[in-house]
Amino acid sequence: MSTDQTTIVLIGHGMVGQRFLEALAERGLTATHRVVVLCEEPRPAYDRVQLTSYFSGKTPDDLSMTDLAFIEEHGIELYVGDAAETVDRDARKVTARSGRVFDYDVLVLATGSYPFVPPVPGKDAAGCFVYRTIEDLLAIEEYAKTATTGAVVGGGLLGLEAAGALKGLGLTSHIVEFAPRLMPVQVDEGGGAALLRTIEDMGLSVHTGVGTQEIVVGPDGSVTGMKLSDGSELATDLVVFSAGVRPRDQLARDCGLAVGERGGIAVDEQCRTVTDPHVFAIGECALAADGRVYGLVAPGYEQAVTVAATLARDAAAFTGADLSTKLKLLGVDVASFGDAHGTAEDCLDVVYSDSRAGLYKKLVIGRDGTLLGGILVGDAEAYGTLKAFTGSVPPVPPESLVLPAGAGAPVQLGPSALPDDAVICSCHNVSKGTIRGAVTDHRCVTVPEVKKCTKAGTGCGSCVKVIGQLVTAELEASGVEVDKGLCGCFGQTREELYEIVLALRITSYQDLLDRYGREEARGGDGCEVCKPTVGSIIASLAPTIGASGYVLDGEQAALQDTNDHFLANLQKNGSYSVVPRIPGGEIAPEKLIVIGEIARDFRLYTKITGGQRIDMFGARVEQLPSIWARLVDAGFESGHAYGKSLRTVKSCVGQTWCRYGVQDSVRMAIDLELRYRGLRSPHKLKSAVSGCARECAEAQSKDFGVIATAAGWNLYVGGNGGATPRHADLLAQDLSDAELVRLIDRFLMFYIRTADRLERTSTWLERVPGGLDHVRDVVVHDSLGICDELEALMSAHVAGYRDEWAETIDDPEKLARFVSFVNAPDTPDPLVSFVPERDQIKPDLPLLSIGHRPLETLETLEGSAQR
Amino acid sequence: MTLAPETTDLRVRLRLTDGWFTACDLGTLFPGRGVAVLLPDGAQAALFRDRRGELYAIDNRDPFTGAAVLSRGLTGTHQGRPFVASPLLKQRFDLATGQCLDDESVRVTAYEVRATADVAG
Ligand code: SRM
Numbered sequence: 004m005s006t007d008q009t010t011i012v013l014i015g016h017g018m019v020g021q022r023f024l025e026a027l028a029e030r031g032l033t034a035t036h037r038v039v040v041l042c043e044e045p046r047p048a049y050d051r052v053q054l055t056s057y058f059s060g061k062t063p064d065d066l067s068m069t070d071l072a073f074i075e076e077h078g079i080e081l082y083v084g085d086a087a088e089t090v091d092r093d094a095r096k097v098t099a100r101s102g103r104v105f106d107y108d109v110l111v112l113a114t115g116s117y118p119f120v121p122p123v124p125g126k127d128a129a130g131c132f133v134y135r136t137i138e139d140l141l142a143i144e145e146y147a148k149t150a151t152t153g154a155v156v157g158g159g160l161l162g163l164e165a166a167g168a169l170k171g172l173g174l175t176s177h178i179v180e181f182a183p184r185l186m187p188v189q190v191d192e193g194g195g196a197a198l199l200r201t202i203e204d205m206g207l208s209v210h211t212g213v214g215t216q217e218i219v220v221g222p223d224g225s226v227t228g229m230k231l232s233d234g235s236e237l238a239t240d241l242v243v244f245s246a247g248v249r250p251r252d253q254l255a256r257d258c259g260l261a262v263g264e265r266g267g268i269a270v271d272e273q274c275r276t277v278t279d280p281h282v283f284a285i286g287e288c289a290l291a292a293d294g295r296v297y298g299l300v301a302p303g304y305e306q307a308v309t310v311a312a313t314l315a316r317d318a319a320a321f322t323g324a325d326l327s328t329k330l331k332l333l334g335v336d337v338a339s340f341g342d343a344h345g346t347a348e349d350c351l352d353v354v355y356s357d358s359r360a361g362l363y364k365k366l367v368i369g370r371d372g373t374l375l376g377g378i379l380v381g382d383a384e385a386y387g388t389l390k391a392f393t394g395s396v397p398p399v400p401p402e403s404l405v406l407p408a409g410a411g412a413p414v415q416l417g418p419s420a421l422p423d424d425a426v427i428c429s430c431h432n433v434s435k436g437t438i439r440g441a442v443t444d445h446r447c448v449t450v451p452e453v454k455k456c457t458k459a460g461t462g463c464g465s466c467v468k469v470i471g472q473l474v475t476a477e478l479e480a481s482g483v484e485v486d487k488g489l490c491g492c493f494g495q496t497r498e499e500l501y502e503i504v505l506a507l508r509i510t511s512y513q514d515l516l517d518r519y520g521r522e523e524a525r526g527g528d529g530c531e532v533c534k535p536t537v538g539s540i541i542a543s544l545a546p547t548i549g550a551s552g553y554v555l556d557g558e559q560a561a562l563q564d565t566n567d568h569f570l571a572n573l574q575k576n577g578s579y580s581v582v583p584r585i586p587g588g589e590i591a592p593e594k595l596i597v598i599g600e601i602a603r604d605f606r607l608y609t610k611i612t613g614g615q616r617i618d619m620f621g622a623r624v625e626q627l628p629s630i631w632a633r634l635v636d637a638g639f640e641s642g643h644a645y646g647k648s649l650r651t652v653k654s655c656v657g658q659t660w661c662r663y664g665v666q667d668s669v670r671m672a673i674d675l676e677l678r679y680r681g682l683r684s685p686h687k688l689k690s691a692v693s694g695c696a697r698e699c700a701e702a703q704s705k706d707f708g709v710i711a712t713a714a715g716w717n718l719y720v721g722g723n724g725g726a727t728p729r730h731a732d733l734l735a736q737d738l739s740d741a742e743l744v745r746l747i748d749r750f751l752m753f754y755i756r757t758a759d760r761l762e763r764t765s766t767w768l769e770r771v772p773g774g775l776d777h778v779r780d781v782v783v784h785d786s787l788g789i790c791d792e793l794e795a796l797m798s799a800h801v802a803g804y805r806d807e808w809a810e811t812i813d814d815p816e817k818l819a820r821f822v823s824f825v826n827a828p829d830t831p832d833p834l835v836s837f838v839p840e841r842d843q844i845k846p847d848l849p850l851l852s853i854g855h856r857p858l859e860t861l862e863t864l865e866g867s868a869q870r
Numbered sequence: 871m872t873l874a875p876e877t878t879d880l881r882v883r884l885r886l887t888d889g890w891f892t893a894c895d896l897g898t899l900f901p902g903r904g905v906a907v908l909l910p911d912g913a914q915a916a917l918f919r920d921r922r923g924e925l926y927a928i929d930n931r932d933p934f935t936g937a938a939v940l941s942r943g944l945t946g947t948h949q950g951r952p953f954v955a956s957p958l959l960k961q962r963f964d965l966a967t968g969q970c971l972d973d974e975s976v977r978v979t980a981y982e983v984r985a986t987a988d989v990a991g
Pocket residue numbers: 572573574580581582610611612613614615616617618644650651687689704705722723724725726727763
């Protein structure tokens with residue numbers, strides 16, 4: 004490594020150290036400087052904030068914050084497991100424990116803190132631990148295997164986390180706190196009381212107002228209990244000290260750098276040590292210019308960025324930070340922000356407290372109505388909004404923000420009311436303006452995109468909800484800054500395009516694009532967003548507007564996503580899966596046997612799906628016609644597993660067999676599945692029918708779900724599984740068969756007409772103005788007078804339905820598209836290959852990463868794929 | 871060069887390092903949809919025809935997933951330039967240059983294509 008470059012040596016690769024490296028890279032300094040990192044722990048930087056999640060299943064790898072590719076790419080020399088031992092400031096040399104010596108031009112100390120262990124007798128006995136590193140947790144976990152009781156010294160933030168972890172390990176857990184309440188730093192007496200109750204309800208024993216005097220040690224040298232200041236003794240097998248942290252400033256002291264009275268390396272606003280211009284200190288080891296040592300990660304990140312900026316000769320300063328925190332401690336929301344303890348002169352408290360429910364909310368308000376700070380325990384929903392309003396006079400009475408629903412009409416004050424400079428993400432210091440900018444200027448439309456673009460939400464995650472609201476609000480702030488158009492080709496929404504297609508009976512995508520597309524898109528080839536969307540609209544309306552309902556006909560074929568184009572689901576290696584329809588999940592043995600035979604003959608991987616049917620994976624594109632020829636022959640139809648269309652209507656066995664059933668749920672599920680099969684919609688549609696209120700078919704998690712009652716059927720709508728589950732809402736009760744079908748017809752057609760592209764019924768129901776009530780007015784009470792039309796559209800669909808696989812099998816011209824290569828139709832794609840697993844096959848993924856094998860081996864490959 | 875009036879008589883050819891390689895009849899290409907072509911060295915090309923009849927060919931292998939599927943993606947026009955979106959994870963590739971529009975650092979091979987009558991060899 005060349006040494007004529009300026010060398011930056013970083014001591015400590017913790018959270019702040021890693022952020023510093025990223026900040027160096029962001030400013031291009033890793034390219035111009037040699038960067039050396041000494042990392043004492045046996046693993047590179049990891050997420051200490053999420054440490055406790057190790058006990059809920061996160062592995063040390065999951066917690067890692069270090070992408071080794073990043074380290075390599077930026078030429079950073081990272082020495083893991085090697086601590087700095089001495090610093091010679093005159094010679095500007097750092098000597099590591101391994102004996103390595105590094106010259107530096109700039110030295111950055113990011114050595115963090117060490118847990119403070121009170122000097123009580125017995126503190127070093129076997130069974131005594133601290134709670135700071137992954138190694139600590141591994142040791143606690145190991146020791147807990149032989150223990151039954153554990154005690155945590157310290158009832159602060161970390162103490163509660165540690166106590167929760169001990170309980171999770173199956174120990175009876177105690178918390179011993181010297182102060183009269185839990186979390187004395189963050190919450191006040193009232194908050195502490197609410198917290199205490201909830202935590203005791205969880206089965207943890209809390210001892211406040213008592214100190215630990217001695218650790219009692221048994222004859223074998225391990226912990227057996229502790230003596231408390233009130234004279235009592237607590238029997239315990241394991242003790243975790245969590246009585247605060249102290250800056251790790253020994254290295255700095257040893258080399259003569261100034262430290263504060265209570266520790267911490269003294270630095271100025273650029274985080275440069277006050278003693279030596281070549282040395283900086285950041286993170287928990289630093290005593291900031293405002294005289295504080297910050298024990299939170301957000302201020303440390305800000306310091307890291309400040310130093311990187313300073314090294315790049317940009318103006319930057321760290322003058323102090325907000326200590327707001329929001330945590331979920333043992334499942335309880337605890338948040339404090341701003342002047343939480345009301346230290347400002349003349350300030351007033353607004354307090355809402357419900358000890359029974361474990362709720363405590365306090366707002367500190369200045370004389371002029373300015374929100375100064377607050378504490379929330381039990382429900383911190385309003386944290387994001389409140390914190391951002393801190394320092395200003397909120398546009399509504401502050402109490403309305405903390406009162407529970409129902410009490411004095413709480414105001415739904417969204418983050419849209421916040422000023423642009425309000426900080427939304429404190430971990431990365433991202434303002435509302437920056438987030439809005441990500442949406443408006445950088446065209447981010449989803450939270451993940453905004454996270455990637457701004458870093459907001461990538462720390463503790465507590466702001467993600469507010470970010471989501473902001474993105475939505477921004478996208479919805481119609482017309483002005485945000486284009487609501489479907490895509491770069493159309494300025495209209497999906498709903499508007501639907502209306503145009505229906506009213507003008509437009510059956511061609513090109514026609515629609517050339518007449519109604521954006522000026523610059525007319526005459527072009529459209530894009531991957533509008534083509535399938537318009538294809539779907541034309542398909543849903545086909546019989547009514549006089550288009551062919553067959554998705555592979557003419558131009559329609561070019562609009563379909565690959566799945567619809569090959570009537571099968573594309574898998575990761577380019578093979579397809581095949582899912583025949585099994586209405587209601589009911590299948591006769593003969594048909595089961597056919598599926599088994601086909602899967603065996605084509606060597607397909609088979610699996611029972613979550614939708615009560617059977618999926619066969621691993622079909623090559625050129626095999627699809629022969630597989631389907633056999634399926635169609637046996638009476639199977641397409642299951643549309645590939646389409647934005649009806650998937651399955653699941654059923655429970657119902658009245659026919661079940662002792663509780665009150666209606667024939669299987670028959671109804673089959674009827675519904677056959678009625679709506681093939682219906683193209685904005686997103687996929689799922690349904691289920693249960694034979695009684697026990698709900699074995701999970702109908703309430705479906706787009707439309709039906710539950711039998713003694714008097715008929717209840718219809719639920721807007722349910723969803725997936726990443727954001729939603730329980731369906733009851734739309735109507737005790738319906739007859741005919742009433743049920745009529746309502747579903749209307750509901751589905753209204754949804755297809757007005758939803759956005761890829762908007763499930765659940766999100767649609769929450770987005771449409773008026774929500775469920777409006778939808779009920781329209782489809783039950785016909786408030787818009789469109790129900791006849793909706794029903795007519797559905798009858799046309801039902802009458803026009805044809806199985807698209809049967810149609811394809813009969814059409815040689817369409818079948819000709821199902822080939823691997825246009826110039827070698829029967830040669831299998833050499834990249835689609837499989838290896839055995841559990842008596843079946845799975846994709847040969849390593850093959851994908853090496854690319855195609857040389858031609859010489861092709862012959863053998865083909866052979867093996869066909870066998 | 872004389873073009874035969876019937877498109878069915880035209881053959882689509884790709885330029886490889888050692889000359890023009892005949893892929894298929896022009897008539898088998900459907901506007902807006904691609905086909906895969908197996909090349910002599912075992913590599914694959916994705917061949918497309920847009921609505922104006924222009925022809926394009928790029929490597930068929932999706933560099934993000936390794937699967938040979940680009941020929942099965944949806945095509946479109948982005949700022950006047952033709953592209954295909956991978957059917958797997960939807961990254962878009964400029965059909966004329968092979969440049970990925972969603973990741974500057976990624977580019978796939980683009981081939982020169984022409985449709986000529988058989989005599990042109
Ligand atoms: C095969 C199956 C898993 C299984 O082995 O059981 C499956 C597999 C896929 N699911 Fe699923 N889902 C399957 C049942 C479910 C269920 C359970 C159910 O239907 O009762 C759910 C939750 C219920 C729900 O949808 O509300 C489910 C929620 C999802 C979601 C999330 C949807 C959402 O609104 O959040 C996606 C993503 C999407 O559609 O955008 C998804 C997407 C997918 C895709 C299509 C992903 C993809 O694009 O490749 C998978 C392709 C399967 C294939 O290639 O054949 N799958 N998926 C199940 C097929 C059911 C069937 O017979 O058709």
